Amino acid sequence: METISLPPEEGACISERQNSILTAGTGRKSIHCADDSLAGSVSQRACVFCGARVVLNPVTDAVHLVHGPIGCAAYTWDIRGSLSSGSEMYRNSFSTDMKERDVVFGGEKKLAACIDEIVEKYHPPAIFVYATCVTGMIGDDIVAVCKEATRHHNTEVIPVESSGFISGNKVVGYRAAALALMRLITPKEGEQIEKTQKLNFLGEYNLSGEMWLARRYLGEMGIEINVAFTGDSTVAALKQAPGACLNLVQCTGSMHWVAQQLEKEFGTPFMDVNFFGAENTSESLRKIARFYDDPVITERTERIIERETARIRPAIERYRQKLAGKRAAIYVGGAYKAVALIRQLRELGMVIVLTGTQTGKTEEYATITSLLDAGAIVVDDTNPAEIERFLIEKKVDVMAGGVKERVLAYKLGVGFVDHNHDRKECLAGFDGAVNFAREVYISTCSPVWKYLRTPTGGA
Amino acid sequence: MAPAGNAGTVRQVNKNQCQHCMPLGAIIAFRGIAGAMALVHGSQGCSTYMRLTCVNHFNEPVDIASSSLNEKQTIHGGEANLKKALDNMRRVYAPSVVGVLTTCLAETMGEDLDRIIRDYQTEQATGCPDIIAVPTPSYSGSHTEGYWAATKAVIAHYARPSGPHRCINVIVPHISPADIREIQRIFTLMGLAITLIPDYSLTLDRPFAGRYQKIPAGGTRPEEIAAMPGAPLTIQFGATCPDNLSPGLWLEQEYGVPLVTLPLPVGIEAADQLLAVLEKISGHPRPESLANERGWLLDAMADAHKHNAEGRAVIYGEPELVYALTRACTENGIAPVVIASGTRASRLASCLEPLLPGLDEQPVVLEETDFAAIEAAALRAGANIAIGHSGGKFFTERHGIPVVRTGFPVHDRVGGQRILSVGYAGTLALLDRITNTLLEQKHGSYRRLRYEETNRTEIMEGI
Numbered sequence: 001m002e003t004i005s006l007p008p009e010e011g012a013c014i015s016e017r018q019n020s021i022l023t024a025g026t027g028r029k030s031i032h033c034a035d036d037s038l039a040g041s042v043s044q045r046a047c048v049f050c051g052a053r054v055v056l057n058p059v060t061d062a063v064h065l066v067h068g069p070i071g072c073a074a075y076t077w078d079i080r081g082s083l084s085s086g087s088e089m090y091r092n093s094f095s096t097d098m099k100e101r102d103v104v105f106g107g108e109k110k111l112a113a114c115i116d117e118i119v120e121k122y123h124p125p126a127i128f129v130y131a132t133c134v135t136g137m138i139g140d141d142i143v144a145v146c147k148e149a150t151r152h153h154n155t156e157v158i159p160v161e162s163s164g165f166i167s168g169n170k171v172v173g174y175r176a177a178a179l180a181l182m183r184l185i186t187p188k189e190g191e192q193i194e195k196t197q198k199l200n201f202l203g204e205y206n207l208s209g210e211m212w213l214a215r216r217y218l219g220e221m222g223i224e225i226n227v228a229f230t231g232d233s234t235v236a237a238l239k240q241a242p243g244a245c246l247n248l249v250q251c252t253g254s255m256h257w258v259a260q261q262l263e264k265e266f267g268t269p270f271m272d273v274n275f276f277g278a279e280n281t282s283e284s285l286r287k288i289a290r291f292y293d294d295p296v297i298t299e300r301t302e303r304i305i306e307r308e309t310a311r312i313r314p315a316i317e318r319y320r321q322k323l324a325g326k327r328a329a330i331y332v333g334g335a336y337k338a339v340a341l342i343r344q345l346r347e348l349g350m351v352i353v354l355t356g357t358q359t360g361k362t363e364e365y366a367t368i369t370s371l372l373d374a375g376a377i378v379v380d381d382t383n384p385a386e387i388e389r390f391l392i393e394k395k396v397d398v399m400a401g402g403v404k405e406r407v408l409a410y411k412l413g414v415g416f417v418d419h420n421h422d423r424k425e426c427l428a429g430f431d432g433a434v435n436f437a438r439e440v441y442i443s444t445c446s447p448v449w450k451y452l453r454t455p456t457g458g459a
Numbered sequence: 460m461a462p463a464g465n466a467g468t469v470r471q472v473n474k475n476q477c478q479h480c481m482p483l484g485a486i487i488a489f490r491g492i493a494g495a496m497a498l499v500h501g502s503q504g505c506s507t508y509m510r511l512t513c514v515n516h517f518n519e520p521v522d523i524a525s526s527s528l529n530e531k532q533t534i535h536g537g538e539a540n541l542k543k544a545l546d547n548m549r550r551v552y553a554p555s556v557v558g559v560l561t562t563c564l565a566e567t568m569g570e571d572l573d574r575i576i577r578d579y580q581t582e583q584a585t586g587c588p589d590i591i592a593v594p595t596p597s598y599s600g601s602h603t604e605g606y607w608a609a610t611k612a613v614i615a616h617y618a619r620p621s622g623p624h625r626c627i628n629v630i631v632p633h634i635s636p637a638d639i640r641e642i643q644r645i646f647t648l649m650g651l652a653i654t655l656i657p658d659y660s661l662t663l664d665r666p667f668a669g670r671y672q673k674i675p676a677g678g679t680r681p682e683e684i685a686a687m688p689g690a691p692l693t694i695q696f697g698a699t700c701p702d703n704l705s706p707g708l709w710l711e712q713e714y715g716v717p718l719v720t721l722p723l724p725v726g727i728e729a730a731d732q733l734l735a736v737l738e739k740i741s742g743h744p745r746p747e748s749l750a751n752e753r754g755w756l757l758d759a760m761a762d763a764h765k766h767n768a769e770g771r772a773v774i775y776g777e778p779e780l781v782y783a784l785t786r787a788c789t790e791n792g793i794a795p796v797v798i799a800s801g802t803r804a805s806r807l808a809s810c811l812e813p814l815l816p817g818l819d820e821q822p823v824v825l826e827e828t829d830f831a832a833i834e835a836a837a838l839r840a841g842a843n844i845a846i847g848h849s850g851g852k853f854f855t856e857r858h859g860i861p862v863v864r865t866g867f868p869v870h871d872r873v874g875g876q877r878i879l880s881v882g883y884a885g886t887l888a889l890l891d892r893i894t895n896t897l898l899e900q901k902h903g904s905y906r907r908l909r910y911e912e913t914n915r916t917e918i919m920e921g922i
Contacts, residue, residue: 040547047504071480075508
C-alpha cells in the first residue's frame, strides 16, 4: 500500500519522490536513498565540498584554503561550532578568490602563490587545499601543486578533492576528507609511532565542548583520549593517531571508512559509540570498559554511570512529565544522529511521528524504521514542501533539525530543537541529556505558542 | 583595483570574506518580484548555502531550487537537469516568474541558457511561467553586483513602451525589508504613487499567519514593471551602482525616463536631499509628521554629538550602505577611520572623494578587500566601533571592538530583516544605536582608564 500519494493538483509532492518516503509498519519496507538529489526538489542537502570542509575544519591549527571563487569560502566560514582549547586558526576562511582570468588561464599559479603567502605569514603545520566546482571543471591539478608546495616549504600541504559537482551528497565529501586525513596521519618512511593504551575518538567534533565532556568521563575511568577526529585536534596530535589501541566511532557517516582504514593499516580495532542521551552514554561507556577488560576500569565505569544517572534523574523526570505524549519530528544530516534522537525523545516519553535524514543508507533506514511506531513517516532527502505537509498532517508539537527546518517550523507554530553543527549547548553525555531535555521543553512548552496557535493567530 | 593589503605588497589570498557571491544577490532581488522563485543552475550545494545565508539573516524560509548538476552533466551538459528542475519546481511551487541564475560551474561549462530556456518554453503547452535568465558566476562579482544585475534583467524583461502616467519608478539597493517599508511610507506621506522594485518588504519579512506560503504574497508585479517606461522619472538609490549594472540608467537610455540618482537616505543630508526632490516633484511641502521626524533627529544629533565625537569607526559592507553610513558618521562627528567593501564593481571611491577634504583625518579606503585587511587597518587607525554586518564579529571579538550590526548578513543576532536605517526616523534609530554603543563602552571602561592614566609612572609625550 502506498501510504503517501498526493493527487498532483495538490502539488506538494513530486511523484518521483514517492519511493523516498515510507510509513513504518505498513506496506513497502525499503526506502530509496543514497542517490543524487532530484533537480528542482529544493533538497536540504549541500555538496561534496561542504562534506569535506565540515569534517576537516575542526583541525584547529591547520589553514583551510578553499581553491575557487569567493562564494565557497564565504558560505563555509566558521561553519561548525567546534571549540578549540588552543589555536583559533581554523576559524579563518582562506580563499584563492578566483576571478575570470584564473578560470580562463587556470588557477594553479594563483593557488601556488596563495600557499606561499600563507606559509610565509602563518607558518601552519598543515594546509588543507579544497577543490571546488570550477577548479575541478577547468582541471587544475591541485595534487601536483600541493605536492610541489609540500616539498618546497617542508610543510604538509594536503589536497582535498572535493569538487561540489561530484555529488550533492555530503557523504562523498566525507570520503574526500577521510582520504586527506589518511594522507596526513600515515607515518612517513622511517617514522615509528609507538602503540599506547589511549584511544582515538572518531566522528566527534567537539561541538559546544562535547568532546571535553566525554574526555572527563573517560579520564575518570582511567582512559585517555589520544586524539579526536577532528574536534579540538591539532596536526601534531592527529599524526599520533596510529598509536591508539582502540578507535571509537561516533559519527559513522563521516568516520566509518577512516576506522576501517586505521584497522587495516595499523591493526587498531574500532567500535561504534554514541554519547547522545543517558542510555546511549551508559551503554557506550560500558562497551569501552569491556574492551579494556580491567576490573578497576569496570568498577569505576559503573560508579560513574550510577552517580551520573542518579544525578540527572530528577531533572529528566521533571521534563518527562511535561513532555510525555507530545509529538516530535526529526530531520537531520546523518542516520546515527537520527537514531540517537529517536531514543532520547522516547526517554522523554514523546511520540516520534516523522524521521528523516539527508544522507542515510538502506540498512540505516531499516534500523530507523524498526525503531518507530506504526504510522510514523520515514523520509530520505526531503524538502520544505514535504516537511510542511508532514508537520501539519502529523500534528507535530516539536521538530529537531537544522537551521533551514527551524524557520519553517516556526512559521507553522511548531517548536524546534537545534541539533545542528552550530549549536551552542552541549547535548552529549549525562549533562547533555539534561540540556537536551531542557531544550525540548523550552520550545515545546513555550508560552508563545498559546498566542500563535489560535484561529486568529497572526491575522 | 588590486586587492588591498599592506601597502606595497600584492596579496593573493583572501582571508575572511567581506562579501558573498553573485547569485545570492540575484536571489534576494527575485524575492522582490511577485510570484517569483529562483532556480540556481549548478551544484546542489550552491542553492543550499544561499538558502542558509538568507534564512540566518531574514529568519524566514527562503526556498531556492537547484538543477543539482553532478559529474555526468558537467561533461554532457546540464540541459536535461535544468528542464527537470523547472518541471519539478513548477509542480510544487507553481511560480509565475522563475529567475534562472547561473553559477561558476554552469558558466564554466558554457551552458547556452537562452537557447535552453527558449526550447523549454516552446516545449510547454500553456501556462509556462516567465523565465528570466541572469548570468551570475561567483568569479565575476559579489552579491551586490548580482543584486543589481538581476534587478536590471527583470526590468529589461518586462518593460514595454507605455503611455505616460504619474507613478514614479523607485529602485532600491539591497537594504532591509524594514528600510523598504520606510521608503514606501515616506513617498506615501508625500502623496506620491510609486513602483518600487525589488519589493521584498513582505516576502522576506512575513507577519505570522499560521501557515507557510511557498511563494509568499508581495513583491513588485510584472504589469507594474511593464509600465515603468511610462513613468515621469526614476529615483534610484544607487550612488555607487556602476553604469553597466544600473537599472535606472537602462530605463533612461532605452525609454528616456529621466534618472535621478540619490544616495540611500541615511543621515540628515541624504534624507534632506530625498525630501527636497519629493517636495519638488509633488509640488507641496512635507507634512508635519515628517517635519517632526526631522526635528527629532536634529534634537538627537545635538544631544549625542559629544559622545559621538569619541567614535572612530570602521565601516564595512556593501558599497551603497557603506557610503551612506560614512556620511551619517561624518555629519555627526564620528570619524570614519576605515571605509571598506568586499565588492569589486562600484563607484564607492569616487562617491567618497568629495567628502575627504573636509575630514580632520584621512580614512583608509579599501575596496574588493577582506577582513584580514580591514582588521589590520582598523587596528592601525585605533578604531573603537565597527559598523557593518556580522562578518566583522571575528576580528572585533578578538580586539574588544563593539559592532553596530547593520547590512547583510546579520546571522548572530535576531532581527536582521527589520534593522531600520533610512529616512529621518531610521537615521535616528541608527544614530541611537551607535551612540549607545559608544556610551556602553565608555561607561564600562572609563574608571579603569582614568586610574591607569593618572597613576602611570612614565611621562606621556606629544599630547
